Amino acid sequence: MASRISELVLACRDPELLARFWCEVLDYVELDREEDGSIEIGPREGFGGPQPTIVLSPEDDVPDAGLFRLHIDINATDRDQDAELERLLKLGARHADVGQTGEEPWHVLADPEGNVFCLLRRRLDPL
Template structure:
């Protein structure tokens, strides 16, 4: 922030993240596995997933997988970072690869402390090193 840190009054917060995809069910299955989320429901062709017991406006944003057929840009202007909660980074990397993630090259040097991965439809996300506590309701 310019001029140093300031106490900010929160006016908005992220409640949902929307990801256009060709196959909402496949993507929902993948991201539920990655994040420990569950299916919350369908609205037409859109699948909403989130933490078990989540509802709109909960402490963590939900993810809406919206069926779309428009071509995707080569690199999305936004990506997700995830951190392990109950294991180290190497064990979490193995779990994510087994769930369907694959390594992605976005020009990294190989010296980074994170892993760049892609979900089943090629959307890039990063697995960071630091272990964090799971968020509770």
């Protein structure tokens, strides 16, 4: 038997802002709030399903965002890459330069706090 990823934890300055952003991006919902200000978001069926949840954990001393050792890759499920890019930019994402050449088949973006993520070209079936 193997392990699988059940949740990702992201330290952030503004959990409310990022919860709204990532819920819109991933079609997630708020699942839980903790007294410390943490917000857990995830798929409508909740924790333990095939998709991991994301815990947005408030931290006062979050380093400037940028290229970290781990980042999120996303794929559109109901539109092509260009249409999804337009939607993400309207939600508050912005283009990020991490040294790409411009020839890559993906777009490097940053969320409202500057956390880098990539929009890949391939379209996936929704779960």
